[in-house]
Amino acid sequence: MPESKKVAVVVPWHGYGRNILLGVSRFVHEHPEWVLHLIQSDSPVLEEDIRQWNPDGIISGLLDTELGTSDYRYKRPWVSVLVQPDDSDALFVTLDEDAVGRLAAEYFLDRRFTHFGFLGNSEQEFSTQRAEAFEYALAEQGFECSSLLYPTKFYDADKHRRVGIDRRKLKWLKSLPKPVAVFACDDWEAFQFIQFCRQQGIRVPEDVAVMGVGNDELLCNISNPPMSSIRSPEERVGYDAAAMLDAVLSGRQPRQKKRFLPPVGMLSRQSSDVMQVDDPVVSKALKFIQDHVSEPIKVEDLLRHVFVSRTLLERKFRAELGRTPLVEIRRQRVRLARQLLSDTDLSISEIAESCGFSSDIRLSTVFKELTGQSPSAFRKEIKVPASLHEL
Known part of the structure; x- marks a missing residue:
């Protein structure tokens, strides 16, 4: 030995x-x-x-x-x-902190938010890195972000400092235009902020959508509402x-x-599960896609659900989301596939069937088109290797 x-x-x-x-x-x-x-x-x-x-x-x-x-x-x-x-x-x-910040920005932008905030710890480098990456990704799309970073080292132990920080937090929260998407530096910060919002009578996610990092299942599920989080490997x-x-x-x-x-992906729960869409037809269609993403639905199924023509629905989708209903269906399926690839040991064929794809080949084609890598490459990147030889 x-x-x-x-x-x-x-x-x-x-x-x-x-x-x-x-x-x-x-x-x-x-x-x-x-x-x-x-x-x-x-x-x-x-x-x-x-x-x-x-x-x-x-x-x-x-x-x-x-x-x-x-x-x-x-x-x-x-x-x-x-x-x-x-x-x-x-x-x-x-963890690739730049990728974390970009993923948070992409998630909120995908949900059509136009106002953003970041809440974090000024004493931790990972927090400032995530803030900078989040702000930069938003700036690339023409949006600004209001960030509040404060020292947390003595937050729980020092009553006077805690009162002062809470006052700053409340002033910052009230200054944010609503609805607003807030990215917190980690799950603990997000959990505390959700409870803080509720104490102030501010609705989550209707007024403030909140997301953390780490996917601590205890915090995410005891939070009211349940908390969205970026999953780190x-x-x-x-x-x-x-x-x-x-x-x-x-x-x-x-x-x-x-x-x-890189982060494994995003687990969306009720704290951020809201789409900023004005058109009721698009909103109804998006809800149908989310509810049936694991089924082999087609655009024709959407048309029967919302009672409009394909031309009108595509025009409405392009106006609200900048993409067609078919592209949105594919995006939702790939998002589910990413989750199954990271959380389960299902084969690629089984995942394809679970995500409404006609075959594993079709899944691989769409997955690579939207993410830049194959399902197998994605799984290998985020999964613990089966042996040292894979490193």
Whole structure:
């Protein structure tokens, strides 16, 4: 049996941290020589715990400075997860924050919003990166975004600071023209903001549509209304970080020292499930598409549902959405296919049938046309690999 490798994993034991641990555990099951030591990222004796256990390598969701000794990482192999160290030689696996911001903008633009806001943490780099990407993607389409970033470090512990921040938040919320789409930096921020809106008598999603990041199922489902969220590939992050560290511990050069993973997709729930469409015919047609997207519906089915001619319906769709009913049906089907590709192990043929496509070939053609990659390539990119050889 190969010599054991002692690895410390320093991440939160809740939310995204649990998913990272799941990815690491997948790797450990394939490599029994790995011995894990799990350390809470907010442990009061964090640095002492690491030193006493003396691991061969570390997987960490903390910056060097958060350990208290900035040069500690240089004493042993270290892979950062979901944070990007300043050191140009550092190994890390993280989320593509630009892609996160763009996806949020595309989602809200697709729903015809014209007013936008961003709510986030001024102390976290990922939050500012998501804000900048969101603002830039909107600016490319000619829209502005009102952003509120505030320090959250002492929000819960300091009553006076909390009152001051809540006043700023309320002033900002009232200043936003309604209806407005608000992108929050993460699920916790989105969850708190939804409750804040309800306390102020502001309707979600009718007045304010809200979206978070992380798809924390507990927060998303206890939220009232249930919360939309961008799904990030934390399990893949954990697996890839473990594979990267194992290469170093084995004396090999990792294929990539810096790895940016795209978001898996968007899980739309009630907090943002609204379309800003004035035309009642288009609104009725869109609702029909959403309700029957898994069926092999055609434009003719829409015509029978809304009682207008094809020419008139296409003209109305182009005026409201800038695309035809047929293109909208395909977009909705591809969105469902992306979700099934990431969440299930269904074959491409089974997914094609579940999304209303006539065949897997037709699914592949439309999927590549709209996303730029095949269904198989998309699944390979976001799924945890079946083996190290796939990395």
